[in-house]
Amino acid sequence: MDSAADAGVLRGDPAVELWVHGSDDPNGSGFYVILGNKGGAQNGLRLTSGWIELWWHDEYADSASRALDYLQTICTHADALLDKLTPLN
Numbered sequence: 570m571d572s573a574a575d576a577g578v579l580r581g582d583p584a585v586e587l588w589v590h591g592s593d594d595p596n597g598s599g600f601y602v603i604l605g606n607k608g609g610a611q612n613g614l615r616l617t618s619g620w621i622e623l624w625w626h627d628e629y630a631d632s633a634s635r636a637l638d639y640l641q642t643i644c645t646h647a648d649a650l651l652d653k654l655t656p657l658n
Contacts, residue, residue, distance in 0.1 A: 584608045587651070589643055598623050602647045604654070618650050 588603045602618040623642065626635045 587647060589647070592620060594620075596622075598625075600643065600646075602643070602650050604650050616650060616653070618646050621646055 584607050586605045586607050588601075588605070590601045590603060592599055592601060599620050599622040601620055604616045606612050606614045621642075623639060626638065
């Protein structure tokens with residue numbers, strides 16, 4: 570993580586937290602991406618992506634490929650949520 574942060578791949582804001590919560594329901598497995606404010610008077614304010622379904626992969630695919638695809642899916646939705654906070658110039 571330190572190498573990625575040093576390379577500018579990861580950036581952080583100490584005033585913001587990003588959570589990924591897994592969730593199962595009768596219709597399938599999925600997750601929520603939740604963005605929260607850590608500081609100030611509005612620290613209870615949260616923004617969520619809504620429930621996102623995860624699709625199960627071919628059982629013959631190798632574990633590394635499946636894990637990478639799941640992580641990329643989570644990162645795509647986390648990025649989309651963060652983009653909603655980007656000020657328009």
